[in-house]
Amino acid sequence: xxxxxxxxxLTIILCAGFRNAVNIWNPPAHFPAPVYDFKxxxxxxxxxxxxxxxxxxxxxxxxxxxxxxxxxxxFNAFAHTDHDLSHGIDDRIGTRNAPALMNLAxxxxxxxxxxxxxxxxxxxxxxxxxxxxxxxPENIIRKLNRSALYxxxxxxxxxxxxxxxxxxxxxxxxxxxxxISADSKYDRVMDGREQFTAQxxxxxxxxxxxxxxxxREPLFTNSEFHNNGLPGDPILKDAGKYTITQRPSxxxxxxxxxxxxxxxxxxxxxxxxxxxxxxxxxxxxxxxxRSTTLAKELQQPIVLKPxxxxxLVAFLLTLSDRNFIFNPQHGPPRSKxxxxxxxx
Amino acid sequence: xxxxxRNGLHWVMVIALxxxxxxxxxxxxxxxxxxxTAQFRPLxxxxxxxxxxxxxxxxxxxxxxxxxxxxxxxxxxLLNGKVMWRSDEEGxxxxxxxxxKSSIRLPAIPCNELRFLVGLDSATNCSGNFNGALDPVHGxxxxxxxxxxxxKIEGTSTACTERNNRFQYHLGGYRKPYETSDTVSIPIxxxxxxxxxxxxxxxxxxxSPAQQGHVMSPGKNAKELFQHALxxxxx
Numbered sequence: 001x002x003x004x005x006x007x008x009x010l011t012i013i014l015c016a017g018f019r020n021a022v023n024i025w026n027p028p029a030h031f032p033a034p035v036y037d038f039k040x041x042x043x044x045x046x047x048x049x050x051x052x053x054x055x056x057x058x059x060x061x062x063x064x065x066x067x068x069x070x071x072x073x074x075f076n077a078f079a080h081t082d083h084d085l086s087h088g089i090d091d092r093i094g095t096r097n098a099p100a101l102m103n104l105a106x107x108x109x110x111x112x113x114x115x116x117x118x119x120x121x122x123x124x125x126x127x128x129x130x131x132x133x134x135x136x137p138e139n140i141i142r143k144l145n146r147s148a149l150y151x152x153x154x155x156x157x158x159x160x161x162x163x164x165x166x167x168x169x170x171x172x173x174x175x176x177x178x179x180i181s182a183d184s185k186y187d188r189v190m191d192g193r194e195q196f197t198a199q200x201x202x203x204x205x206x207x208x209x210x211x212x213x214x215x216r217e218p219l220f221t222n223s224e225f226h227n228n229g230l231p232g233d234p235i236l237k238d239a240g241k242y243t244i245t246q247r248p249s250x251x252x253x254x255x256x257x258x259x260x261x262x263x264x265x266x267x268x269x270x271x272x273x274x275x276x277x278x279x280x281x282x283x284x285x286x287x288x289x290r291s292t293t294l295a296k297e298l299q300q301p302i303v304l305k306p307x308x309x310x311x312l313v314a315f316l317l318t319l320s321d322r323n324f325i326f327n328p329q330h331g332p333p334r335s336k337x338x339x340x341x342x343x344x
Numbered sequence: 345x346x347x348x349x350r351n352g353l354h355w356v357m358v359i360a361l362x363x364x365x366x367x368x369x370x371x372x373x374x375x376x377x378x379x380x381t382a383q384f385r386p387l388x389x390x391x392x393x394x395x396x397x398x399x400x401x402x403x404x405x406x407x408x409x410x411x412x413x414x415x416x417x418x419x420x421x422l423l424n425g426k427v428m429w430r431s432d433e434e435g436x437x438x439x440x441x442x443x444x445k446s447s448i449r450l451p452a453i454p455c456n457e458l459r460f461l462v463g464l465d466s467a468t469n470c471s472g473n474f475n476g477a478l479d480p481v482h483g484x485x486x487x488x489x490x491x492x493x494x495x496k497i498e499g500t501s502t503a504c505t506e507r508n509n510r511f512q513y514h515l516g517g518y519r520k521p522y523e524t525s526d527t528v529s530i531p532i533x534x535x536x537x538x539x540x541x542x543x544x545x546x547x548x549x550x551x552s553p554a555q556q557g558h559v560m561s562p563g564k565n566a567k568e569l570f571q572h573a574l575x576x577x578x579x
Contacts, residue, residue: 118472121490124480128487138481165481166474173472244489245519246563 024048027105028182030190030218034105036119036177043174046157051175053153054168056332059143061089061133068126068172071098074331077261077324078102078179084272088132095131095236097272099257100265102181102324104173106219112254112270113240114225119173120166137165144168181260181324182218189318190218196318202308203315210284210302214256214295220319225253226295229288233271240270251293263320277316281309382458382538383447386412386440388545395441401548407501407511412440412544413484414495414573415464415477418527419448421455428455435464435492437477437484440542450538458532458540462574463494463525466518491562492516494524495573497547503554511553515570517562524562524570528577546575 025043027034054060058067066089072078078101080086086094096112110116116125126132127140141163144150151161158167188194196204207215216222225241232238232252241250254270268274274283285304288294304312324330386393386409393399396408416438419431429451439445450458469491474480484493495515504511517524532538550572559565 115488116490117470118490120472120474121485121487124485124487125490164475165479169472169474246522 024178026180028180028187028218030187031103031106031182032219035108036105036173038105041170041174043177044157046153047171047174048178049175050150050153050157051171051173052330053150053333054172055175059147060127060135060140062135062139063089065089066133068123069332071126071132072101074327075264075325076100077181077264079265081264081266084267086132088129089134092131094129095238096270097267099255100261101176102179102260103219103258104179105177106223108223109255113238113242114244114255119176120169123169123172124165137168140168141165179324179330181321183323184260184321185318187218187321197314199311199314200318203311203313204318206304206308206312207315210304211259213297215259220259221256223256225250225255226297227252227291227293228254228256228284229290229294229298230269230273230283231287231289233273236271238270249293252291253293259316260319261321261324263317264325277313278309281312285309378452379449380452380536380538381447382450382532382540383443384438384440384542385446385539386542386544389543393441393544399545399548401501401503401552403503405501405503405554407499407504407548407553409441409497409499409544411496411498412542413482414438414440414462415484415492416448416460416462417464417468418459418461419450420459421450421453422457422459423455425457428453433477434468434471434473435477437482452534454534456531456533457529458538459527459529461525461527462577463516463570464492464518465525466523468492469518486514486516486561489561491518495570497573501553501557503552504557505554506557511557512560513551513558513569513573514560515566515573517566519562522562522564522567524567526570526574528574530577531579540577542576543578544576546578547572550575 024045025038055068055072058064058070060067071080071086071088073080080098084097086096086098088094099112104110104119107119108117110119110122111125116122124137127135127137144154144163150163154163154167155161157171185194185196185200189196214222214224214226214228227240230252239251241253242248244250262268262277266275268277268280274280281304284298284302286301288298288301388397388399393409393412395410398406398408400406414437415435417431417433417435419433419436420427421429436448437445438448468478474485478485478492480487484496485491486493493514493516495513497511497513497515499511500509501511502509506512515524530540551569556565556569559569
C-alpha cells in the first residue's frame with residue numbers, strides 16, 4: 001500500500017517533468033513518424049521560445065538588417081512573396097526562391113538542391129551566405145553575449161549562459177520544428193469532419209492521378225528530388241542537385257516541394273518563375289522540356305481540359321491552413337526589440 | 345504513518361544507490377586507466393615542419409605551409425589484430441602545425457596497432473552535431489553544402505599561379521562516389537608517448553601547387569587529392 005503511494009508519487013513527478021515536451025510537440029495522427037531525432041534533442045518550451053526570438057531577430061545578420069523572417073514571412077507560409085529570387089543583405093539578389101517552411105520534422109534533406117543534410121546545419125547556410133545574412137557564427141556569439149536578455153534565455157534553455165554555434169542552430173531548429181501545418185480543409189475532410197465540394201472532389205481525383213506520386217499525401221511531397229521538366233534558365237544555369245553531388249544523373253533535379261499552403265507561398269518553383277497556379281498547370285500540361293533526367297511520371301503529356309484545371313486548383317486551395325498562417329505562436333514576437341524591417 | 349516514513353526512506357535510499365552506482369563504477373574504471381598521448385609530427389623528408397617554414401620542392405620551387413588540419417575518428421587500438429579499445433568520440437580535429445593541438449589521448453593498454461579513419465564518416469557529416477571539434481568556428485565546415493572539410497592544406501608556393509601564390513586545398517565530401525575518408529593503420533610500440541609521422545613531402549610530390557592550386561568543393565579532384573594526403577600516414 002505504502003509502496004503504491006510512493007510509486008504513484010514518483011510517476012506524477014516524472015510526468016510533470018515531461019509536461020512541457022508533451023504540450024509543444026503535437027504531431028498530427030495522420031502523419032508518418034517524423035525524421036527528426038527527438039530523442040537526441042527533445043523539444044523544450046524554452047528552446048522553442050529562444051529559437052523564435054532568434055528567427056525574427058536581425059542580430060543574426062552582419063549589419064542587423066535581415067532576419068530569417070525577412071525571407072520567410074509567417075503570412076506567406078514562411079516563404080517570400082513578391083520575390084522570384086531571394087532578397088538579402090545590401091539588397092543583394094540570390095539565385096533561388098525562398099521556399100515555404102512547414103512540417104520540417106518530416107524532412108531529411110533541405111534546400112532545392114539537397115545542399116543541407118540536417119535542419120541544424122541548414123541555418124548556417126543563410127547566416128554565412130554573403131548574398132543573404134553575410135555573418136559569421138563567432139560574431140553572432142559576440143553580439144548575443146552582449147545582450148543580458150539572450151544570456152538569460154540561453155541559461156533557461158541550456159542550463160548555463162554559454163553561447164555556442166550548436167546551441168544557436170539547435171534553438172532555431174526547435175522553433176522551426178513547431179511549424180506544423182495539418183489543419184487544412186483537406187485534413188478535416190480526411191478525418192471526416194468536413195466534405196469536399198463536387199468540384200474539389202474531382203480536383204482531388206485528378207491530383208491523385210497526375211501529381212500524387214511526387215506530391216505525396218499527407219505531406220504533399222515524397223521528399224525526393226526530380227526533374228519536373230522546367231526549361232533551364234539561360235542566365236541562372238541552375239543544375240540543381242548536380243551542383244552538390246556532381247553526379248550527372250542528378251542534373252536538373254530539384255526538391256519536390258510540399259503543396260500545403262500553396263495559395264500563400266507564390267511565386268512558384270526554385271526560381272519563382274510562376275506567379276499563379278494556372279501558370280503551373282500550364283507548365284505541366286504544355287511546357288514540359290525534355291532532357292535525359294526528366295522524371296518518368298512526366299514522359300507522357302498530362303492532358304487537362306480548362307474545367308479540369310479549375311477543379312484541380314480548387315482542390316489545391318483546400319490545402320490552405322489559415323490557422324497555421326495566423327497562429328500567433330508562429331508570428332513575430334511582440335517585444336519591440338525584435339522588429340525586423342521587412343524586405344520588399 | 346511512522347511505518348510509511350521508514351518504508352519510504354528505505355526506497356529513496358535504494359533508488360539513490362542504483363542511480364549513483366554506474367557513476368561510481370565509471371570513475372573507478374577511469375581512475376585505474378592511465379593514458380598516454382599520440383602526437384602527429386609533420387615532416388619534410390626527415391626535418392620537422394613548422395608554420396611558414398620554407399620547404400624545398402624537388403623541381404626547385406619553394407613552399408610555406410600555413411594550415412595543416414584534419415579530422416580523425418573511429419580511433420581503435422589493436423593487439424595482434426584484436427580490438428582492445430575503441431574511442432567513443434565523434435571526431436577529433438588535429439591542427440598539425442601547432443603541437444599543442446595535434447595530439448590525441450589513448451589509454452595505456454597493451455597494443456601494437458593504431459587504426460583510425462582520416463576524416464569523418466557520413467553519419468557524423470549528417471548528424472547536425474556541432475559540438476566540440478565539430479563546431480563550425482574551427483573553419484572546417486562548409487555551410488553552403490553542409491559537410492565537413494576533412495583535410496585542409498593551405499599555404500603559399502612560388503610557383504602557384506593563384507592570387508598571392510596561395511594554394512588552398514579543402515578536401516571533403518561524404519557522398520558516394522566522391523567520399524573522402526579512409527582508414528589508416530599505424531604500427532605502434534608501447535611506451536609513454538607515440539609520435540605519428542606525417543610525411544608532408546609525399547603529398548607535394550603528387551600534387552603540384554603550380555598545376556592545381558585550388559580545390560574547395562567535394563568531387564573528383566577533391567577525392568584524388570585526398571588519396572594523396574593519405575600517403576602522408578604510410579609508414
